Amino acid sequence: MKEDKQINENIIEGRNAVLEAFRSGKPIDKLFVLDGCQDGPIRTIVREAKKHDTILQFVTKERLSQISETGRHQGVIAYAAAYEYADVEDMLKLAESKGEDPFLILLDNIEDPHNLGAIIRTANLAGAHGVIIPKRRAVGLTATVAKTSAGALNYTPVAKVTNLAKTMESLKEKGLWFVCADMGGEEMYDLNLTGPIGLIIGNEGEGVSRLVKETCDFTARIPMNGDIDSLNASVAAGVLAYEIVRQRRK
Structure with a gap:
């Protein structure tokens, strides 16, 4: 960190x-x-x-x-924290008030405040109803995060939870299913990413933790055609979030 x-x-x-x-x-x-x-x-x-x-x-x-x-x-x-945290329930109510299927972005131990701020900005522009972060081993809503989000923190709720996997299980009972970014998964274009969905983005170095990955329904691989094998966490979040947007628009 x-x-x-x-x-x-x-x-x-x-x-x-x-x-x-x-x-x-x-x-x-x-x-x-x-x-x-x-x-x-x-x-x-x-x-x-x-x-x-x-x-x-x-x-x-x-x-x-x-x-x-x-x-x-x-x-x-x-x-x-620079901003108040929201409740996960607030995000579901926001989706309901808009007449939309819930679309949440969950971050598994993102430690860089610039990455968190950029992901919150992407979440807002992609129409996600909220961002969920864990309480431990992760950056919170610092002023750096707020600045990097370019104002998105004023509109996109962020919740902080004690246990990410348990929160996912609770959300599954409410109809959400989960996809995480992972190099060993199916290519994202081959997956159905519509409906009530939670997108999981892992730690900058270690990726998605084992327990969180096991709680996911699918793993999505972003095609890589270059000489290195990974994207920055905030870029990966943007690529997958907008594949969800594309499929929803269809």
């Missing part, structure tokens, strides 16, 4: 500031706490983090100093 320093637009430092952020309902992606610190204010902050299901990491004083922008972190630093 990118160094924490690069996601510095949304750092909140200091006990009062972090506690107020939680209590105001501001979405917090991750909380760093000085390991071994057990005083009252810190315990209160940790309790709030657990209540909001925030990723919690206990780190050394040196690590906190490395992340800190102000040098006055008081043993606690939070990473806030």
Whole structure:
């Protein structure tokens, strides 16, 4: 994952500031706490983090100093999301309100904020009803993501879930089926990509994880005619999203 320093637009430092952020309902992606610190204010902050299901990491004083922008972190630093997260149910309601079959894009551990922002932009332009990202091992809605999305974050809901495979199983019960991008799959032009669908795009280096791939109904291969064997994650998302658009228009 990118160094924490690069996601510095949304750092909140200091006990009062972090506690107020939680209590105001501001979405917090991750909380760093000085390991071994057990005083009252810190315990209160940790309790709030657990209540909001925030990723919690206990780190050394040196690590906190490395992340800190102000040098006055008081043993606690939070990473806030630049935008509010949506619920998956909101996406299904959006599709229903438009009289369309749901079209969702699910991202399996995308770590580069530029890739996430570009995929959200593509999702908006391709008419997807939302983007779903996992809580762990993935970038959240940082200011860099918002900027790269070129305004799409204002219109395309993004949900953050604890378990991607379980979310897929739940959506299958509501009629969706899933296709993931994978070099070992069928060529995308040979697949029927119409109807209520979820498109899975994997991690930049490792691709789609085993459990998520096993939960998919199909795997789609993008034809490659060059000398290298993979596309950037956001480009792959664009190619497959627009094959879905093409088939829907037929």
